[in-house]
Amino acid sequence: MGKLRFDLSVSLDGFVAGPNPSLEDPLGVGGEQLHDWAVATAAFRQRHGGAGGETGVDSDVLAEIAHSTGATVVGRRMFSGGQGPWQDDPNPNASWWGDDPPFGHPVFVLTHHAREPMTMKGGTTYTFVTTGIQDALEQARAAAGGKDVAIGGGADVANQYLRAGLVDEFQLHIVPVFLGGGARLLEGLPDFTKLQIECTQVLVSPTGVIHARYRVLN
């Protein structure tokens, strides 16, 4: 059985998204800087049907994630940016992910509002799970074919799985920028202090991004 893991790009001041996220600016003001390292890579471009891009550590890290992941769980806001009933969601079909979303595998969307599954191009399917994080994980595991299940975000979903003791590994991509505000990595929860973790790998890119992998021991 694959592992449950997540990847988060984080600024030096500890933010995983900038302030004031919106439909136009889903990662908040300045938040796209957290992902510049990924977007520039050959692995990213290849995945999106393009050519060229940077090879090297950043591209290798991204390719490893893509290769090892068989299914992804995401929060409703990561999917569409909205909340509440789907008919009130201004972006109900998650058009920002495109017709050929970058996942390329089954995606399970945590929501309180039931909905029929969607099949996209390139192997991405969206299944809407209203029965909680444990059930979403079980469905994702069944769909992952022995590969890892990724928590696609947001940070609050990663927090929920961490608190439930279900996360096996995570990787932080520590980006040399300051965002000054926004959504925090692992928003201070006292029970995080019980987590025993071990650093298992650190890779440093010429872009100054530190890719640090951690295993959860308990």
Place this chain on the structure above:
Amino acid sequence: MGKLRFDLSVSLDGFVAGPNPSLEDPLGVGGEQLHDWAVATAAFRQRHGGAGGETGVDSDVLAEIAHSTGATVVGRRMFSGGQGPWQDDPNPNASWWGDDPPFGHPVFVLTHHAREPMTMKGGTTYTFVTTGIQDALEQARAAAGGKDVAIGGGADVANQYLRAGLVDEFQLHIVPVFLGGGARLLEGLPDFTKLQIECTQVLVSPTGVIHARYRVLN
């Protein structure tokens, strides 16, 4: 002229001290875990007149800091933990730093309350500066003999120097623990987003601590 730099140990959830700091627990609940990597090293023990300790990356990093630093600026709370007039401070002589403090060079204490300098064992002197961070830096530079000036903390003092555009370099020691609360690294200030920084060195210790150095470009 030496550089102005600071070193901060930070938890994975972005804290430089744990919650509820006190005289007994100056780094807050769990905060001492941020400094375990340093305390265990041969460089630390040697500095404190002891022997033994771990050699390797952590010790080398600590020795480099000690070797390159000629003077340190600290905030009042870092010095004594107190505030207000000295006669009301329960720890006015900063006994937690000992008679032979680990600095071993001139230390400039930012305070609103004037006081005569103190001379300690081992080369540490305490000079109390009531005329602001710029003046404290000038005094420290004059005392540093061409070596670097370190901002000894707390994080709020580092923030003030960063905002004033006076910091040349900083090093984060990213420790694989979660603290769940406490004082944050570089507490979200919008003007940090203007800082242009470059990662200049990353060293990884077998203890899982990532030592990441950054240069401020503007």
